[in-house]
Amino acid sequence: MATEIVVPALGESVTEGTIAKWLKKVGDSVAVDEPLVELETDKVTLEVNATVAGALANISADEGATVEVGAVLGLIEDGAAGTASSAAPATAAAPAAGGAPAPSSTSEIDIVVPALGESVTEGTISKWLKQLGDAVAVDEPLVELETDKVTLEVNATAAGALGSIAAEAGATVEVGAVIGKISGGTAGAAAAPAAAAPQPTAASSPAASGGDSDEQSPAVRKLIAENNLDPAKIKGTGKDGRLTKGDVLAAIESGSAKTAATAARPAPAPAAAPAPAAPTIQPAAVPRKADEREERVRMSRLRQRIAQRLKEAQNTAAMLTTFNEVDMTAIMAMRNDYKATFEKKHGVKLGFMSFFVKACITALKELPAVNGEIYGDEIVYKNYYDIGIAVGTEQGLVVPVLRDADQLGIADIEGSIVDFGKRARDGKLTMQEMTGGTFTITNGGVFGSLLSTPILNPPQSAILGMHKIQQRPMVVDGKVEARPMMYLALSYDHRIVDGREAVTFLVRVKECLEDPQRILLNV
Secondary structure, eight states: OEEEEEOOOOSTTOOEEEEEEESSOTTOEEOTTOEEEEEEOSSOEEEEEOSSOEEEEEEOSOTTOEEETTOEEEEEEEHHHHHHHHHHHHHHHSBOTTSSBOOOOOOEEEEEOOOOOTTOOEEEEEEESSOTTOEEOTTOEEEEEEOSSOEEEEEOSSOEEEEEESSOTTOEEETTOEEEEEEOTHHHHHHHHHHHTTHHHHHHSGGGGTTOGGGSOHHHHHHHHHTTOOGGGSOOOSGGGOOOHHHHHHHHHHTTTHHHHHHHTTTTHHHHTTOTTSOTTHHHHSOOOHHHHOOOOOOOHHHHHHHHHHHHHHHHSOEEEEEEEEEOHHHHHHHHHHHHHHHHHHSSOOOSHHHHHHHHHHHHHHOGGGGOEEETTEEEOOSSOOEEEOEEOSSOEEOOEETTGGGOOHHHHHHHHHHHHHHHHHTOOOTGGGSOOSEEEEEGGGGTOSOOOOOOOTTOSEEEEEOOOEEEEEEETTEEEEEEEEEEEEEEETTTSOHHHHHHHHHHHHHHHHSTHHHHHTO
């Protein structure tokens, strides 16, 4: 008999929580009232305890998933059933007369699409990491799922063999859908020795360092191909030594894998050597095949979602952009004076973004419409300041959010932004970190942009665009001087923000940046 593990009541007005950590693994024995899993809400962290004794038979919601009150998190096989299941491996391990494992039950366990986060109801199967008949261990990744925000792995909840695949790569699947089955018992025991045989050879090959293309995610394979890298030269830090996107980006930055890759590229040249009699002009005259002139790649769900949201913003909002420029002399001088001391004390470099965040918050407090949004026929004014910081990645633009940024110090803001950037490149940002936000800042200057008109991040009503710092001649006290100048652009929804408010907001930001003491003194 199986007993469900259910999300308990979390308190008044709290309807959902996030799974912070599972304290037990599938197959572990549990006692009555023993903690099984930690749940985190916006107010407290609490443990969900076992209501019966037995063994943890199934986990249906992984760590990081958002779950509602009453949702089923997993199953406990209790009473006699739990005892029987724990005894089954011992029976299977005992050899029969012919030296083969004794037969056991051939039960099948569903591979289910887990909860994917708030408002996310479906995903796309990116890649199956196992093939039919392959042996699988508990918690071993089986398949990669891609949503419009993150890519995640679905792990095995039981040991055995992959018995069936119900949804192939590229299929769109909903939360809770069964995408395959794990066959346990005899099938799992029989498959394990067969899969184990080639492992010593694979372990000794260079691919075991993470270079086996069959074990790489689509993002990793794309980066390796685009940058002509040799995956055998890159050390994998992922599960079972697999390459992560962060490993490849680190190799690109260091250049450690490029020499071998570029050296390997001329290898196909000998194949072309046996054709000396052909006229040299002929290869250039032969037209390319159609599939060589074009390449069609299916849009990722993240890219599709970006396209959808940006087009919605253009179609819905009465979008307008106003511009100004800021003299960065004071900020740059302050940064040069204190950057060494700041980094030594706080362990993070002093950048420019924290000053812009603080300046924007000062202006948002004075002009609340810029921090609001339209909801139906109402205007929602927000008395909190969750600032989105746009981060460019290989997959597309993501906007992690600094929660309650008005309560953060300069060091906290800089540290959070560095962390966001690193985890965005590695694809490790959570969906909770990219939802919400009352105002967004985007910095096209890091790519060399001198001027642009950013598009709103709906349902927000405004977005600030930063640009490249450029030395330009400016008249200061009647004299022409070279000053480090930056153009600022504020795109806003004219339905809620008037021109006067938009211009005043941008002027206020300019004043705070040109005289940063205003930020410290809140004047």
